[in-house]
Amino acid sequence: MEKLIDGIHRFQSGVFAPHRGLYEGLVAGQSPSVLFITCSDSRISPSTLTQSEPGELFILRNAGNLVPSWGIHNGAEAAAIEYAVDVLEVRDIIICGHTQCGAMTALLGPPDDLAELPAVANWLKHAEATRRVMRTQYKDVSSKEARLETCIEENVLAQIESLRTHPAVFAALTRGAVSLHAWVYSLETGGVAAFDSEAGQFAPFVDAKREPAKPLTSAKLRSI
Ligand SMILES: [Zn+2]
Known part of the structure; x- marks a missing residue:
């Protein structure tokens, strides 16, 4: 705790005070x-x-970056998505998975491994589509590392499809008000790969000059 409290002191003197204008502006409201x-x-x-600076990203986090489909579990995730799209009018929605994801490792493992973690097992049901894609389309991939890497990418894409079931997102997509982006962050390199809907694969943002990947704007299902 001491480290955190120390950090608060350093934030107040070294960050907040020198950027008072930015923080005062945020008191009036947010428009990420x-x-x-x-x-x-x-x-x-x-x-x-x-x-990004404070005020620029509206952030939703959970184990495995999952988006429960509309109607099944209209809890915190659905509320945050609805508010972001309808009230804050965000123009882009990014789902960002990451390498070495523990949730995806658990999803690929034997169900018995989660016997003592019933809440985690229940939550991972929202990644059932990912699990089935892995079981049916990648059953020949034997390398543990390759399976996990593929699972992480497929899960981001599966959650994008789930995102489209949310009425606020679907309506915003049909009027061209929002774009969807599937990203995977690499803990090993610090790089980010984005799914290019035209190329049908993830490709790294190599440098700042690279053309951004084609976002997933249409409601059309990607072809696998
Ligand atoms: Zn994770």
């Missing part, structure tokens, strides 16, 4: 342009990763 959905994993910091 991005809803950033990612894993609860402590190794990802969305603001650091995208070099």
Whole structure:
């Protein structure tokens, strides 16, 4: 705790005070342009990763960066998505998975491994589509590392489809008000790969000059 309290003191004197104008502006309200959905994993910091300032990202986090489909579990996730799209009018929604994801490792493992973690097992049911894609389309992939890497990518895409079931998102997509982006952050390199809907695959943002990947704007299902 001491480290955190120390950090608060350093934030107040070294960050808040010199940028008082920015923080005073945020008192009146927020107008982030991005809803950033990612894993609860402590190794990802969305603001650091995208070099964003306070007020720029509306962030939704949970184990495995999952988006429960509309109607099944209209809880915190549905509320945050609805508010971001209808009230804040975000223009982009990013679902960002990450390498070495514990939730995806658990999803690929034997169900018995989660016998003592019933809440986690129940939550991972929202990744059932991912589990089935892995079981049916990648059963020949034997390498544990390759399976996990594929599972992480397929899960981001499955959650994008789930996102489309939310009425606020679907309506915003049909009027061209929002774009969807599937990203995977690499803990190993610090790089981010984005799904390119035209190329049908994830490709890294190599450098700042690279053309951004074609976002998933249409409600059309991707072809696998
Ligand atoms: Zn994770």
